[in-house]
Every structure is written in structure tokens, then in C-alpha cells.
Amino acid sequence: MSVAARPTTASPATPTRESWPLMRGAPTDAALTDHLLAPLWRASRVWWLLFGLSTLGTLLLLGTVTYTVLVGIGTWGNNIPVAWAFAITNFVWWIGIGHAGTFISAFLLLLNQHWRGSINRVAEAMTIFALVNAALFPVLHLGRPWFFYWLIPYPATMNVWPNFKSARPWDVAAVTTYFTVSLLFWYLGLVPDLASARDRAPTRRRRLAYGVFAMGWRGSGFQWERYRIAYVLLAALATPLVISVHSVVSLDFSIAQLPGWHSTIFPPYFVVGAIYSGLAMVLLLLLPLRRAFRLHDIVTEAHLDAIAKLMLAMGLMLTYSYVIETFMAWYSANTAERYTYLTSRPFGPYAVAYWIMTVLNVVSPQLFWWRRLRTNTVVLFLASAGILVGMWMERFIIIVTSLNRDFLTSSWHIYIPSWVDWSILAGSLGLFGFLFLLFVRFVPSVAISEVKSLRIELANSPARSGHA
Amino acid sequence: MAALFPRWANTVVRATLVAATCTLVGVPVALMAWVRTPNATRRYQPVAQPIAFDHRIHVTGQRIDCRYCHFSVERSASAGIPPSSTCVACHSDTWMRSSELALVRASIATGQAIRWSRVNALPDFVYFNHAIHVAKGVGCETCHGRVDRMAAVYQAAPLTMSWCVDCHRDPAPHLRPLSEITTMGWTPPTAQRAFGEELVRENNVRSLTNCTTCHR
Numbered sequence: 300m301s302v303a304a305r306p307t308t309a310s311p312a313t314p315t316r317e318s319w320p321l322m323r324g325a326p327t328d329a330a331l332t333d334h335l336l337a338p339l340w341r342a343s344r345v346w347w348l349l350f351g352l353s354t355l356g357t358l359l360l361l362g363t364v365t366y367t368v369l370v371g372i373g374t375w376g377n378n379i380p381v382a383w384a385f386a387i388t389n390f391v392w393w394i395g396i397g398h399a400g401t402f403i404s405a406f407l408l409l410l411n412q413h414w415r416g417s418i419n420r421v422a423e424a425m426t427i428f429a430l431v432n433a434a435l436f437p438v439l440h441l442g443r444p445w446f447f448y449w450l451i452p453y454p455a456t457m458n459v460w461p462n463f464k465s466a467r468p469w470d471v472a473a474v475t476t477y478f479t480v481s482l483l484f485w486y487l488g489l490v491p492d493l494a495s496a497r498d499r500a501p502t503r504r505r506r507l508a509y510g511v512f513a514m515g516w517r518g519s520g521f522q523w524e525r526y527r528i529a530y531v532l533l534a535a536l537a538t539p540l541v542i543s544v545h546s547v548v549s550l551d552f553s554i555a556q557l558p559g560w561h562s563t564i565f566p567p568y569f570v571v572g573a574i575y576s577g578l579a580m581v582l583l584l585l586l587p588l589r590r591a592f593r594l595h596d597i598v599t600e601a602h603l604d605a606i607a608k609l610m611l612a613m614g615l616m617l618t619y620s621y622v623i624e625t626f627m628a629w630y631s632a633n634t635a636e637r638y639t640y641l642t643s644r645p646f647g648p649y650a651v652a653y654w655i656m657t658v659l660n661v662v663s664p665q666l667f668w669w670r671r672l673r674t675n676t677v678v679l680f681l682a683s684a685g686i687l688v689g690m691w692m693e694r695f696i697i698i699v700t701s702l703n704r705d706f707l708t709s710s711w712h713i714y715i716p717s718w719v720d721w722s723i724l725a726g727s728l729g730l731f732g733f734l735f736l737l738f739v740r741f742v743p744s745v746a747i748s749e750v751k752s753l754r755i756e757l758a759n760s761p762a763r764s765g766h767a
Numbered sequence: 768m769a770a771l772f773p774r775w776a777n778t779v780v781r782a783t784l785v786a787a788t789c790t791l792v793g794v795p796v797a798l799m800a801w802v803r804t805p806n807a808t809r810r811y812q813p814v815a816q817p818i819a820f821d822h823r824i825h826v827t828g829q830r831i832d833c834r835y836c837h838f839s840v841e842r843s844a845s846a847g848i849p850p851s852s853t854c855v856a857c858h859s860d861t862w863m864r865s866s867e868l869a870l871v872r873a874s875i876a877t878g879q880a881i882r883w884s885r886v887n888a889l890p891d892f893v894y895f896n897h898a899i900h901v902a903k904g905v906g907c908e909t910c911h912g913r914v915d916r917m918a919a920v921y922q923a924a925p926l927t928m929s930w931c932v933d934c935h936r937d938p939a940p941h942l943r944p945l946s947e948i949t950t951m952g953w954t955p956p957t958a959q960r961a962f963g964e965e966l967v968r969e970n971n972v973r974s975l976t977n978c979t980t981c982h983r
Contacts, residue, residue: 453795456802458929497771510771514780 319604319674321414321753323596328751332495335747338592340501342740345591350736356729363722364439372442374719381702381714386440388694389724391548392576393433394474395569395690398541399577400426401481404488405537408530413756414605416749417597421588422581423485424742428734429580430478432727437470439723466551473547477540484533490516490526491748545573552697558639559701562627568620575613575660576690578606579683584735586680588744597750600674607673610686614664621661635706643704644696648713652692653700659689808927813919814886818870826915826951833907833914833949840907844896848883851875886920887911894983903972904942905934908951915951935976939963942972 326334342350367374377384400422407415438444450471452460461468494516497509516522549569552560582603589598628640644653663682666672673679704711738744805811825831834840839847851874858868874881887910889895900910907914912923924930934941942963947953955962966972 454799456925456927456929458927458932506771511780515772515777 319599319601320757321417321599321601322750322757323599325758326596326754328754331751331754332499332747334593335597335743335745335750336496336499338739339496339741339743343591346736346740349732350740353729353732353736356726357733358726358729359722360726360730363719363726364435367439367719367723368444372440374717376715376717376720378712378714380705380710380712381699383440383698383702384714385695385716385720385724386436387551388691388698389727390433390436390440391569391694391698392691393429393436393727394477394548395545395573395576395694396580396687397426397429397433397477397481397577398545398570398573399581400424400429401477401484401537401541402574402577403581404484405534406541408534409538412605413753414602416746416753418581418585418602418606418745419749420485420488420742420746421585421744422577423481423488424735424738424744425577425580425584426481427478427485428731428738429577430474430481431734432731434474434478435727437467466547466554469547470551473544477544480533480537480540484530484537487526487530487533488746488749489742490514491518492743492746494518495747496743541574542570545569557701557705558628558633558635559644559697562624564620564623564627568617568624571613571616571620572690572693575610575617576687578610578613579686579690582606582610582679582683583687586676586683588739590676592739592744594745597745603676603679604670604673607667607679610682611664611667614660614667614686618661621657639701639704644700647700647704649696649700649703653696656689656692656696659685660693663689803925803927805925808925809922810925811921811923813917813921814884816884816919817881819867819919822914822917822920840897841901842898844894844898846897851881887922887924887926889926893981895981901948902945902970903938904945904948904966904970905938906943906948906950906953908953909941909943913951931981932976935980936974938972938974939967942966942970945970 372386375385377386400419403415403422404419404426408419438447441447449455450461450468452463452468490513493509494513497506497513500506500509546566546569549565553562553565555561585598585602585606589595625640628636631637644650647653663685666678666682699714703714801807825836826833836849836853837846838849838853839845851871854868854871855875858871862868863872870881873879901907910924912921914920940959940963943950943953943955944966
């Protein structure tokens with residue numbers, strides 16, 4: 300993983316062609332803290348505008364979910380044979396997006412990638428909010444969501460356990476584990492910054508609020524030692540989840556004997572796609588945030604370059620999966636497999652979605668071969684948005700095209716999403732924005748303590764490279 | 768700067784954490800315990816009936832067999848609630864003028880059935896058949912309890928799915944000879960386990976635990 304950004308110096312001195320600094324300028328600790336905490340004390344007009352919009356989206360979600368619960372999932376376009384449609388597409392999409400958070404915060408921590416420290420907070424918050432959205436969909440898709448607890452293995456008076464051969468309890472285990480670890484990891488990382496917020500808050504009420512959540516953090520050497528150990532331990536716990544969670548999600552599909560689902564490539568293919576879409580979401584959130592909070596000295600070209608390189612790598616691996624998947628369908632000489640991959644998907648009723656997916660996921664990352672484009676914020680923003688749309692289309696194609704035309708032509712049936720389907724998707728984007736905006740308003744969106752220690756590290760070893 | 772929090776704040780935090788943990792663990796455990804109590808399963812609660820029919824008098828006192836009134840128990844899914852004419856078979860001679868029997872007389876006169884209240888209610892998604900249970904040696908008492916001692920009939924069994932499934936998985940401890948089906952207070956002549964295993968072989972009792980056995 301040579302995503303190294305190699306700063307030769309911490310000072311604003313001349314970046315050579317090969318390198319950008321991980322941080323510009325030499326601010327004092329106090330100046331850094333003040334700068335990064337500033338968004339907590341006042342909200343801009345743009346924030347209020349976006350917050351209003353996302354609140355409307357959240358209300359839309361609330362309304363359509365209530366309607367779905369009251370009337371039933373007949374309000375959706377789903378029907379036999381397409382019993383999984385938007386709900387599962389959205390579920391896989393959101394949970395995939397979550398993966399970049401853990402990837403950046405845990406994976407790259409263990410790999411000693413110093414550039415992660417400036418962006419991990421945003422990525423982790425994104426993970427948690429994406430998981431909240433992801434968890435919503437399978438529960439709604441149960442049809443009777445108030446019985447969701449039947450999925451949990453507990454000693455019921457029915458004297459039967461959930462069917463452990465079904466992918467449903469696996470999902471529950473994977474998602475709840477992931478959510479718990481992500482939340483703990485995020486919160487642990489927040490504690491020193493919450494203490495900074497407590498010490499700098501302008502009013503007593505805010506000091507008390509941040510003080511409660513800072514849990515008595517004083518920043519003593521003893522506390523820091525324990526904190527570092529706990530942080531690395533949690534990272535070690537979270538790292539396997541980057542691989543395992545989306546592998547489990549992919550098994551929802553590959554344990555079925557349906558052409559387009561029944562494939563051994565699914566776990567790695569899904570994990571790569573998950574990290575890919577997650578990195579795109581990180582950029583989509585980070586770029587406006589960088590501008591709004593003037594983080595250019597902290598989130599530098601080095602970070603954008605590193606993320607873009609990772610996205611290129613993931614995009615190439617995903618392309619490889621697409622090719623192999625299609626090749627294996629042809630190579631299997633199985634009529635149903637060949638029909639799904641070579642006829643139904645590229646030329647069937649959902650061909651438009653298929654080609655949108657292919658172009659956006661395969662072609663757009665190729666832009667990142669060019670160094671100039673890897674740091675061009677407009678290109679990065681548009682490519683990230685495109686990749687997110689492409690990855691949504693991928694899940695839609697996998698789910699709907701495999702279901703709507705399976706082995707028996709007599710059971711073929713077209714799927715058309717209803718207005719409730721679309722509204723719930725739009726509403727979940729609203730909820731995501733709503734939570735994220737609250738996050739940037741009330742919690743430091745850059746890990747202040749990490750950035751401060753990075754600054755000292757860079758200042759003390761001018762020749763030190765960005766990756767140890 | 769004065770300390771933000773007083774010393775006792777530490778105690779409050781610790782107590783809150785302990786309370787939160789207890790709540791997180793305690794609430795599900797309490798709910799799981801609650802659904803097993805007789806209150807939640809509605810056991811042992813006498814059900815009010817339009818006529819104060821006393822099973823003690825009829826079963827213990829008059830020694831009437833269960834099947835005299837619950838006539839279809841050996842042949843049908845339902846055990847059968849007796850028509851008013853069954854009452855009158857005896858009560859044309861005895862207690863005919865009693866005010867207790869006013870509803871029976873009215874029923875006979877109008878041809879309208881008496882609306883008894885159901886005591887043992889299963890959900891609509893459960894298929895239950897009395898005849899097969901009786902034919903395989905499950906006595907009335909096994910599920911309905913000592914009806915001969917009930918002034919007003921109540922639900923004796925929890926009727927939870929685990930109660931059904933326990934017996935379906937291992938019927939032997941609950942079986943009796945076919946001749947003793949309606950006996951109240953029956954005791955096995957030898958140890959129930961061995962005796963039950965014998966009855967399983969004799970009556971070809973199968974352990975049916977498919978979902979579709981009951982959920983059709």
C-alpha cells in the first residue's frame with residue numbers, strides 16, 4: 300500500500316514535484332485548537348440552510364417510513380419475483396459506505412499511515428451515520444418491523460432459535476458488532492477533543508455538557524498511556540471488521556443459487572466495492588468541509604492525493620471483479636448464467652442502470668492516473684459523486700436483474716419502484732445529512748489531538764516521511 | 768478557575784454507568800421472565816361463563832365422562848361444546864325449574880346456542896387437532912389440568928409454543944394408555960419414562976416438529 304505522501308518538511312517550504320506536506324504552516328497548539336474548535340461556537344448561514352434542507356429530508360423519511368409501517372411494504376414496488384429491491388440495495392449501499400471509516404481509522408492506523416489523523420474523525424462519523432441508515436432498511440423490509448427482535452437469538456417462549464442457516468441472523472450479528480465497535484472507537488478518539496472543547500467553551504452550560512462527555516479527561520501522561528493502548532486495541536478489533544462485515548453481507552447473495560448471485564468472488568468483490576464507495580463519500584464530505592472550515596493547511600493535497608490513489612486501486616480491483624464475474628459466466632457454459640451476465644444485464648430492461656454503473660465505476664477512477672486531477676477538488680468531487688451513484692447502481696443491478704429474470708421465463712416480472720421507494724431513498728440521504736451536520740456543529744470534525752501530535756512529530760523530524 | 772464539577776459528580780457518573788448497565792441487561796431479562804408468568808400466559812384465571820356450570824359436580828359428583836358432553840374429541844379437530852339438548856337429556860328431570868338453567872330453557876325454546884366463553888385460545892395461525900392427540904395417548908388432564916376440581920374452568924397450561932414443542936420433541940413423559948384418556952388424577956403404574964417409551968412404540972407415536980405440523 301504505497302499511498303505515501305512524503306512531506307520533506309513541516310514548514311510551508313517548497314513542495315517538490317513528488318510531495319506535498321501533511322500540514323502547512325507552524326501554528327501553535329493553542330492556535331490549532333482555537334481554529335478547529337471554532338465551528339462549535341457559531342453556525343454559519345450555509346449551515347442553517349443545509350440543516351433546514353436535511354431536516355426536510357429527515358421528515359420525508361419519517362413520513363414515508365410511518366406510512367410503510369402503517370400500510371405495509373405493499374406500498375413499495377417489490378413483489379414476487381423481485382422481493383428484494385430498493386430496501387436491500389440501499390442497505391448494501393449504506394453499509395458499504397460505512398467501510399471507509401473503519402478502513403481509514405483502524406486499518407491505516409495499524410499500517411502507521413500518518414495522513415489518516417487529519418481525516419479519520421470525518422470518516423468515522425460517516426461510518427456511524429451510514430450504519431444508522433443501513434440498519435433501517437432490512438428492519439423495514441421484514442414487513443412487520445416491530446418483531447425485529449425475533450432475529451436476535453434469545454430464549455423465547457417459542458423454544459426455537461432464529462434459523463442460523465439463513466443470512467438474516469448473520470447480518471444482524473455483523474451489523475450490530477460493526478456498529479458497537481465503530482461507536483466505541485469514534486467515542487474513544489473524541490474524548491481528548493471533548494476535553495479541549497470543555498476547556499474552551501464560552502458558556503458554563505456548554506462546559507458542563509462537554510465536561511460530562513469528556514469523562515474527566517485531564518490529559519495526564521497516565522491517561523494518555525492508557526488511552527493509546529485502548530485505541531490501538533480497539534483498532535485491532537475493528538480492522539478484521541473491514542473485511543468481515545461486507546463479506547457477510549455478500550453471503551446474503553452468494554448462498555442463493557441464483558445466476559448473478561451464486562458466485563465465490565462475492566466477498567472480496569463486495570469488500571472492495573464497499574471501501575471504494577466509502578472513500579468516495581469521505582471525499583464528498585471532506586471537500587466542502589475543508590472549504591467551509593478553512594482546513595486547507597490541515598487537509599492538504601497530500602491527503603486528497605492519497606485518497607484518490609486508494610480509490611484508483613479500489614476501482615481497478617472492482618473492474619477486475621466485473622471482468623472475472625462476466626468471464627466466469629461465459630466460461631461456466633451455463634445457460635442461465637450466460638443469459639444473466641451477457642444478455643439480461645447489458646441489454647435487458649435495466650440496461651441503462653448497467654451502463655451507468657459500468658461507466659461511472661470503471662471509467663471515472665481512471666482520471667486518477669493523473670497527478671493534477673488527483674488534487675483537483677472539482678474533479679474529485681464530481682468523480683466521487685459519480686462513483687457513489689455507480690455503486691448504488693451496481694447493487695441495484697445485482698439484486699434486481701438477478702431476481703426479475705431467473706430460471707423460469709414464466710415467472711419473469713418487471714420491477715418498477717414506487718414513489719415511496721424513491722422517497723425513502725431520498726429521505727435516508729436527508730437523515731445522513733442531518734446527522735452529519737449536527738456532528739460538524741457539536742463535535743470537532745478534525746481530531747485535534749492527532750493533528751497536534753502530528754505537527755510536533757513533523758517539526759521534530761524534518762526529514763521524516765509521511766509513512767513510517 | 769474553579770473546578771467545573773464538584774467531587775460528588777464522580778459518584779453520579781459511576782452510579783449512572785451502573786444503572787445504565789443494569790437497565791440494559793435487566794429490562795430484557797425482566798421481559799423474558801414476565802412472558803413466562805401465569806399473568807402473561809393467562810393461566811389459572813377462571814373465565815366467567817353465561818351459566819355457572821360447575822365441572823366438580825358433573826365430573827366428580829355425577830361421574831360423567833368428558834366425552835359425554837365433549838362428543839367430538841375423538842373424531843375431530845374440535846373437542847366439541849355440547850348443544851343445549853345435551854344438558855336437557857338429564858336436566859329434563861332434575862333442576863329443570865332452577866333459575867341457573869334459565870338460559871338452557873331459553874336456548875331450547877329459541878334454538879339459539881348458548882354463547883360460552885373460550886378458555887383455551889390458540890392463535891389463528893396454529894392448527895390444532897384434538898382427535899390425533901387423544902388417539903396417541905395424550906389425556907385430557909395432560910393439557911387441561913384437573914377439570915374435576917374446577918368450579919369455573921381456567922386455562923391450566925401456558926399454551927406457549929415452547930410448551931407445545933417440548934412435548935412434540937419428547938412425548939414419552941406425557942403419554943398414558945388409550946383406556947385412561949379421560950381419567951382425572953391418573954398415575955403411571957411404573958416409572959413414567961419407561962412406560963411412556965413403551966406407549967410410544969405401542970401407539971406408533973411420532974415426534975412431529977416440522978413447522979408445517981402446526982403452521983399450515
